[in-house]
Amino acid sequence: MHNMLSHALPDSSLLKLWPFEEARKLSERVKDRDSEKPILLETGYGPSGLPHIGTFGEVARTTWVRQAFEAMTGRKTRLLAFSDDMDALRKVPTNVPQQDMLQQHLGLPLSCIPDPFGTHESFAAHNNALLCEFLDNFGFDYEFASATKYYKSGTFDKALKRVLEVHDKIIAVIAPTLGAERRATYSPVLPIHPETGRVMQVPILEVNPEAGTVVWEDETGKRFETSVYGGQAKMQWKADWAMRWYALGVDYEMSGKDLIESVKLSSKICRLLGKEPPVTLTYELFLDAQGQKISKSKGNGLSVEEWLRYGTTESLAQYMFQQPSRAKRLYFDVIPRATDDYLTFVQKSEQQEGADLYNNPVWFLHNGEIRHKDTSPISFTALLNLASVANAHEAATLWKFLGRYDSALSPETHPYLDRLVSHALTYFNERVKPTKVYRAPTERERKGLTDLAVALEALPVSSSPDEVQNVVFEVGKRYFEKSELRAWFGCLYEVLLGQSEGPRFGVFAALFGLAETISLIKEALARSEVKLGEAED
Incomplete structure (x- = not known):
């Protein structure tokens, strides 16, 4: 590295x-x-x-x-x-x-x-x-x-x-930083007991710099003169x-x-x-998920092994790189964001040179040699959402959608994307699926979703993600003020995907397929709040 x-x-x-x-x-x-x-x-x-x-x-x-x-x-x-x-x-x-x-x-x-x-x-x-x-x-x-x-x-x-x-x-x-009892016995030198081999924390009675020795007594009162050289003492x-x-x-x-x-x-x-x-x-x-300091003895954090089960080495490095002097939560839900931040920086680096390139974290993460093959045209969040709506258990399910979205994508041509697919499946099935909850739409949201299904049905099957996104915006603006549009997208994620955040909806619909997205909306309109585990597989 x-x-x-x-x-x-x-x-x-x-x-x-x-x-x-x-x-x-x-x-x-x-x-x-x-x-x-x-x-x-x-x-x-x-x-x-x-x-x-x-x-x-x-x-x-x-x-x-x-x-x-x-x-x-x-x-x-x-x-x-x-x-x-x-x-x-x-x-x-x-x-x-x-x-x-x-x-x-x-x-x-x-x-x-x-x-x-x-x-x-x-x-x-x-x-x-x-x-x-x-x-x-x-x-x-x-x-x-x-x-x-x-x-x-x-x-x-x-x-x-x-x-x-x-x-x-x-x-x-x-001494001024210690309590009275500890202050009375403090010395920077810890002799090793010549008989028991233990590291002794005892008062030092004499110090002889020329001989390189210290004089001390153990708990029995026995006196020793110990050299500080050759591993017979430590500091x-x-x-x-x-x-x-x-x-x-x-x-x-x-x-x-x-x-x-x-x-x-x-x-x-x-x-x-x-x-x-x-x-x-x-x-x-x-900090852990609750904002408490992580403790090795409590085991309330996230291990390297756990991170690398759900995310790539590059995503872990990206997380570590950002703002080391700011306290950060280290829990499972930071992995998707770190992964997508990394992908964004790699993609930006393709158009950068000079100072702009050196001010891109990827220059450090890739040791000054940017590897554009270590990226993906699809975000990790989009893969997670795809796994979620498809209730996917194996990579072939996701690759079916990916290949339909872009026929140039395959595990052979995009090995890094294939790694992300594998991590996304593991993350979804172990971290998301067990706790996933869909909510029922409000009356206003129900009208918006009904209109959205109709508007999407009118679009050509080959519509681009941007064209789909524009339709989503237009429908949202009929029911939500401009300042409320965030709530409209929140509704899409919570009602359709069972989560609080998601990718650009146009990208998701293009990946999942327009017909499938329309079906998803109609199913959501017919559904009250249920847990995923109780839904049809």
């Missing part, structure tokens, strides 16, 4: 999309740096849980900033996917096997806990492998990094010595983040709104260590 783009961009002031804004900030940060040295962007992963839709969002969005920066500057970049696999397991996730076994290993680093799935040398190794497989499946270009490996190999040693040198200053930054979260930025020279990292305070504190610590913190972007968190 990434390559070096060498062709010249238009004047960068014309590039308005948010990844270009981020790229400008990053460019300002590194303007005095050796241009041959790659710029480092980082994403973080907590391997106590499985990769999820937020993981995809963060890596995709960081990749788009990377793409914008490389295109604007021609400079090389690296993307580091960093796994905090030396963190202690504080609570057992509910979605993994062997809960009792994991309970016995609370407090150990994730990389020292047996894999409950029995496939890898540790729980962290299992989840890290899933992360890499997950990112590879989407074609991301990244380097994987393990905290355990970096601590044990000495990669962080110089930075850890620096942490000890400014130990008390770090405490002064963090507490905010200090750990800052130490990593300092050690690796991270230039860019984004994070969720729930980490705003952590970013501020880690940035202060990074400056204490002696470097400027990276450019950061705070993205909003996802």
